[in-house]
Amino acid sequence: MKDYSNSCWFKIRFGIFSAVLLCIILILQELSKNGWVNQYYLHILTVIGMNVILVSSLNLVNGYLGEFALGHAGFMACGAYTAAYLSTQLDLTGFPAIIVSLGAAIIAAGIIGYLIGLAAFKTVGDYLAIITLGFNMIIVNAIQNIDSLGGPRGFTGIPKYTSLFSVAVCLLATYYIFYHLVNSNFGRLWVAIRENSLAAELMGININQVKNFVFTIAAAFAGLAGGLWAEYQQFITPRSFDYIKTTELLVMLYLGGTGSLSGSILGVTVYIISMELLRNFLSFNPQLVEMRMIVSPLILIIIMITRQSGLLGNREWRWLRPAEAYIPEENITHDSVKN
Amino acid sequence: MNLLHLEQLSIAYGPIKALHAINLEVHEGEIISLLGANGAGKSTTLRAISRLIPVLSGKINYKGKNLLEYQPHTVVAQGIAHVPEGRGIFPGLTVLQNLQLAGWTVKHKKQLKLNYESVFNLFPRLAERIAQSAGTLSGGEQQMLAVARALMTNCRLMLLDEPSMGLSPLLVKEVFRVLREINKRGTTILLVEQNANMALKIAHRGYVLENGRIVLCGSASELMQDHRIIDAYLGAAKK
Numbered sequence: 001m002k003d004y005s006n007s008c009w010f011k012i013r014f015g016i017f018s019a020v021l022l023c024i025i026l027i028l029q030e031l032s033k034n035g036w037v038n039q040y041y042l043h044i045l046t047v048i049g050m051n052v053i054l055v056s057s058l059n060l061v062n063g064y065l066g067e068f069a070l071g072h073a074g075f076m077a078c079g080a081y082t083a084a085y086l087s088t089q090l091d092l093t094g095f096p097a098i099i100v101s102l103g104a105a106i107i108a109a110g111i112i113g114y115l116i117g118l119a120a121f122k123t124v125g126d127y128l129a130i131i132t133l134g135f136n137m138i139i140v141n142a143i144q145n146i147d148s149l150g151g152p153r154g155f156t157g158i159p160k161y162t163s164l165f166s167v168a169v170c171l172l173a174t175y176y177i178f179y180h181l182v183n184s185n186f187g188r189l190w191v192a193i194r195e196n197s198l199a200a201e202l203m204g205i206n207i208n209q210v211k212n213f214v215f216t217i218a219a220a221f222a223g224l225a226g227g228l229w230a231e232y233q234q235f236i237t238p239r240s241f242d243y244i245k246t247t248e249l250l251v252m253l254y255l256g257g258t259g260s261l262s263g264s265i266l267g268v269t270v271y272i273i274s275m276e277l278l279r280n281f282l283s284f285n286p287q288l289v290e291m292r293m294i295v296s297p298l299i300l301i302i303i304m305i306t307r308q309s310g311l312l313g314n315r316e317w318r319w320l321r322p323a324e325a326y327i328p329e330e331n332i333t334h335d336s337v338k339n
Numbered sequence: 340m341n342l343l344h345l346e347q348l349s350i351a352y353g354p355i356k357a358l359h360a361i362n363l364e365v366h367e368g369e370i371i372s373l374l375g376a377n378g379a380g381k382s383t384t385l386r387a388i389s390r391l392i393p394v395l396s397g398k399i400n401y402k403g404k405n406l407l408e409y410q411p412h413t414v415v416a417q418g419i420a421h422v423p424e425g426r427g428i429f430p431g432l433t434v435l436q437n438l439q440l441a442g443w444t445v446k447h448k449k450q451l452k453l454n455y456e457s458v459f460n461l462f463p464r465l466a467e468r469i470a471q472s473a474g475t476l477s478g479g480e481q482q483m484l485a486v487a488r489a490l491m492t493n494c495r496l497m498l499l500d501e502p503s504m505g506l507s508p509l510l511v512k513e514v515f516r517v518l519r520e521i522n523k524r525g526t527t528i529l530l531v532e533q534n535a536n537m538a539l540k541i542a543h544r545g546y547v548l549e550n551g552r553i554v555l556c557g558s559a560s561e562l563m564q565d566h567r568i569i570d571a572y573l574g575a576a577k578k
Contacts, residue, residue, distance in 0.1 A: 201412055
């Protein structure tokens with residue numbers, strides 16, 4: 001048996017890429033302190049980074065697993081409020097505070113995700129979408145009614161721990177983990193469940209357990225992004241985590257393409273940059289600026305009509321593709337010509 | 340030896356009864372054909388054995404265990420593999436990945452290696468196409484892959500639902516040849532078929548289902564001679 005799953009090459013590639021990226025970001029941050037680089041661009045990059053974590057984690061459930069979950073912003077809220085609460089209450093500063101608050105955000109969102117998954121995966125399809133949407137609303141409304149979390153006024157006074165650098169580190173770690181999950185035998189199980197859940201069950205796989213595991217992982221990483229978000233904005237309100245945020249994530253996901261890690265990067269980047277460009281473009285008239293929100297649903301409609309799988313559905317950029325993918329592709333064309 | 344025993348098994352989809360207290364026995368090492376027209380309850384029987392649908396009343400005994408206490412994913416670990424109707428392969432995954440997933444429940448590495456060897460021995464075509472995505476295989480190859488996947492789970496009893504569906508006569512012959520070979524290597528087979536002629540040729544015994552009741556059972560050669568079978572399933576050409 002030839003073993004194709006050689007990840008050594010990926011590790012080297014990924015290591016070099018991360019080192020270069022982090023160096024560039026450190027330089028950019030230094031330059032921006034002197035005003036050589038516009039802070040605004042760094043802000044855009046940070047927002048893109050956080051949203052890529054969110055969208056790629058949503059992609060695990062909606063893309064690879066093929067379920068339609070609608071409550072992703074709820075898990076982001078869990079992470080954001082956990083991180084916000086801990087970073088203001090705990091007697092820690094600097095690096096330990098970041099680790100503790102983000103770690104707690106991941107765990108809190110993961111636990112909530114697991115519990116919701118237990119209930120949600122008793123159903124599939126439309127029902128799952130409605131249940132997860134309901135949980136999103138429950139989470140937001142619950143936070144709104146807890147006074148120690150600021151209630152509807154929002155949570156203020158969160159220390160600013162998140163920088164472009166820490167977002168980049170989290171994003172790289174997320175992608176390292178996701179790449180290995182998705183390209184493992186276990187990750188192919190998710191695709192198997194998507195393509196034929198009955199057959200997957202007949203292979204002796206407890207599909208509900210697998211689904212709930214994926215859902216928990218996705219929720220945990222949404223919690224990480226939420227924690228980063230809270231410590232970046234320094235002010236969060238429950239309203240910013242309602243279904244409108246979830247919808248925005250879905251637009252970015254389907255724009256980039258489901259079932260593709262590269263698609264999540266591309267979708268988020270294209271969406272956020274086009275929104276910002278439109279903001280600048282329309283800024284001559286303040287009333288027109290809000291009109292840009294019409295454009296994003298319009299993009300989604302056009303994508304759904306012309307290219308349902310999104311920009312990069314089920315395909316990967318070469319450097320995010322596992323090494324094995326090079327070999328079979330030539331064989332496929334060769335053999336299918338023969339037949 | 341009695342491997343599988345259905346006792347007075349009744350199944351209903353809502354208010355509609357699909358199986359009326361059927362009795363069925365499968366002995367170790369046999370090939371059993373379950374024949375019948377569309378909607379007779381053949382697939383329902385298989386789905387009940389692999390616990391995909393709830394049972395109204397009756398018993399399913401497998402190796403002396405009560406299968407009703409198991410769930411679909413735990414039935415597989417007991418050594419029952421179900422090849423569903425329409426093959427149920429994973430088209431987006433490669434042939435190898437399809438097989439790897441099927442071997443998911445096999446804990447021992449050595450056993451897994453043996454399974455791979457016997458599968459590639461039986462299906463040399465699959466070995467050639469190991470890195471090709473399963474969706475690009477021909478219909479016959481997809482059926483072979485579905486059977487191969489069942490073998491990877493280390494099964495003692497294989498439930499096959501219409502393996503000849505949508506295949507050319509030549510490929511049907513090939514599928515049945517392979518099934519006989521698998522049986523010779525020690526796997527018991529419960530086969531659901533519309534193609535009664537082919538199914539009875541390889542089977543040891545057969546059961547005929549009609550409207551959820553077993554109306555006939557006996558050895559394959561007896562059934563081949565039975566005028567009711569000839570009229571209903573084998574056609575006038577056999578007379």
